[in-house]
Amino acid sequence: MAQDFVQIAITKALDETRIWNRDKYPTLEHFLRSIIKSEINHLAESLDNVRGRRLAAPHNITEPEITYEPPGTEPDPLSVVADDEWRQRYRAAVWRALDGDSLLLDLLRCYEAAVTKPGEIAQRLGRPISQIYDALRRFRRKLADVDAAMNRADEETGGPV
DSSP: OOHHHHHHHHHHHHSSOOOOOOOOOOSSSHHHHHHHHHHHHHHHGGGGOOOOOOOOOOTTOOOOOOOOOOOOOSSOOOHHHHHHHHHHHHHHHHHHTTTOOOOOOOOHHHHHEEEEEOHHHHHHHHHHHHHHHHHHHHHHHHHHHHHHHHHHHHHHHHHOO
């Protein structure tokens, strides 16, 4: 709806995802209109809105041409199962890598509960923010190690399904 595009434009302007070039857009209205136009164009050009095309039937079939629809946005069942299996393996590897460091395990629990801002994490865990920043650095290093190990394992086994 129109108000959704307006809300997106205002949000992007306020959080400086889109920077206001006052030379190009002298008024705030012109700037917001440009963001809205960009969002609408992006939506119109997205893969979900690509039209299908008519393909000719094979020569030996006497049936009329079949219209082929572009694939839906839903992933195929094999991909869903493979992705879920990989996520489970990755999660288990992360938990093993963090085992023994209670602060990092608490940090992981916060991330799994969608609490991702350091200030919120510090408040939730009752710890100083400096401890959280130190833990985040250790957490990122551990995740990088897990990523590297998972990539090596995938290369050795021929990659994920």
